[in-house]
Amino acid sequence: MLNNFVMPDLYPAAPEIFLLLMSFLVLFVDLVFGATQRWMAAMLTAVTLMGCAAITLAGVDGQTVLTFSGMFVDDLLSDFLKLLTYLAVIMMLIYSRRYLADRGLDKGEFYVLVLYATLGMMVMISAANLLTMYLGLELMSLSLYGLVAIDRDSPPATEAAMKYFVLGALASGLLLYGMSMIYGATGSLEIGGVAQAMYHEQADKSVLVFGLVFLVAGVAFKLGLVPFHMWIPDVYHGAPTAVTMFIGSAPKFAAFAMALRLLVYALFGLATDWQQMLLIMAVLSIGLGNLAAIAQTNIKRMLAYSAISHMGYMVLGLMSGVVGGHVDPFTAINAYSSALYYTVAYVLMSLGAFGMVLLLSRAGYEAENLDDFKGLNKRSPWFAAMMLIIMFSMAGIPFFIGFFAKFAVLLAAIKAGYTTVAVIAVMFSLIGAFYYP
DSSP states (O other): OGGGOOOOOOGGGHHHHHHHHHHHHHHHHHHHHTTTOTHHHHHHHHHHHHHHHHHHHHTOOSOOEEETTTTEEEOHHHHHHHHHHHHHHHHHHHHHHHHHHHTTOOOHHHHHHHHHHHHHHHHHHTBOBHHHHHHHHHHHHHHHHHHHTOOTTOHHHHHHHHHHHHHHHHHHHHHHHHHHHHHHHHSOOBHHHHHHHHHTTOSOHHHHHHHHHHHHHHHHHHHTOTTSOTHHHHHHHHSOHHHHHHHTSHHHHHHHHHHIIIIIIISGGGHHHHHHHHHHHHHHHHHHHHHHHHTOOBHHHHHHHHHHHHHHHHHHHHTTSEETTEEOHHHHHHHHHHHHHHHHHHHHHHHHHHHHHHHHOBTTBOOOBGGGGTTHHHHOHHHHHHHHHHHHHHHTOTTSHHHHHHHHHHHHHHHTTOHHHHHHHHHHHHHHHHHOO
C-alpha cells in the first residue's frame, strides 16, 4: 500500500493550506494576547485572507490542474471565485470591527470560525469530487451555525442557530442521499467521471433522475430558493448583523460554484430535467421573495426575502444555458456568465446594504427597523445617499449595477425561449421598486 502512494501536488491547494495553518496561529495569539490585545486576531485574520489572495494570484496561469487523486481542481473559475470570496470576507471584517467591539463579540473564536467557514467555501469552489464538495459544504455550514449562535446571551440568535442547524442537517441529508444515488448509477464520485458515464450512456437514467431530485433540493437550500427558503428570514433576523452580512455575501459564491459544478459540469446530460425544476423554483422565489418583503418592518428580514428573490433571478441565468435539449456554446457561455455576474452584483449590493446597517448601529442600539432610517438624510446626508444608491441598485433601477445584472439574466432567459418567465420576473421587479426605496 505504501509503495503505491503517490505524493499529491500540494501547490494547487496552497491557499487552503496557508489559511488552515494561519487559523492555528490566530487561535494561539488569541489565547496568549486575547484578553488585552483584541485587535491582533482581527489583524491576523485580514493578513491571512490577503496572503491567500496573493497565493491564488501567483498561481493563476489559465490551466486546469487536478490533484489529490482528482478530488481537487484549480482552474480559472475557482481562482476567480476565491478572490471574490476573500474580498467579501475582508469587507465584512472591516465593516463589523466596531460593531463586534461594542458588543463584546470581537473574540478569537469569531475570527477562527470565519476562517474555517471561508476554508469550507474554498474547498467547495475547487471540488472535483462529490465527497470533496460535501466535506467543504459541511465545514462551511458547521462554522456558520456557530457564528449565528456566537452571541450566547441573545435568545433570537440561539433560536436562529437551532433552526439553521436542524434545517441545514435535513438539507445535507438530502444532498448526501442524492450523491449516493448518482454514485450508484454511474459508479463514480468524480464530477468528470459522472459526466463521462452519462455521455457514454453507461448510467441508469431513472436512478440518476431520482438522485437529481435530492441533489437539486440540497443545492436549492444553500441558495435559499423556494420551497427551501424557510431558514433565511429567521437566520438573517436573529443572527448578529455582522454574521448576517457574512452569511448573505461570501457563501453565495460557494453556492454558485456548487450549483455549476454539480448541475452543469457533472449532470449536463440531465439538463432538460433540472431546468424544469429550477424554472419552477426561480419563479416561486422571485414571486414570494418580492411579495413577502413588502410586509416587513425589519430591514434584515426585508433583505432576507430580497435575497430569496435575487437568487431566483440568478437561477434564471443558470437554467438558460441549454435550449430545447441542445447546446449552443455561445448561448451557454452567455447564460452561465450572466448568472455569475448576477451573483457578484448581488454580493456587492448585500455587502453595501448590511454594511450601512452596521455603520448606523452603535452600542446598545441596532439599526434594524425601517423606522430607524427615517430622517437619515437630515442626520447624515452621506449615509442616506449611499443607502439610496444601494436600494436603487437592488431594485434594478437604471443605471446601477443591479439593473445591468438583471438585464443580463433576463436577456439570457429570453434567448433560451423563456420569454413568459422573463416578463413575469420583470413584473415582480416592479414590486421591488416599491419597497426598496
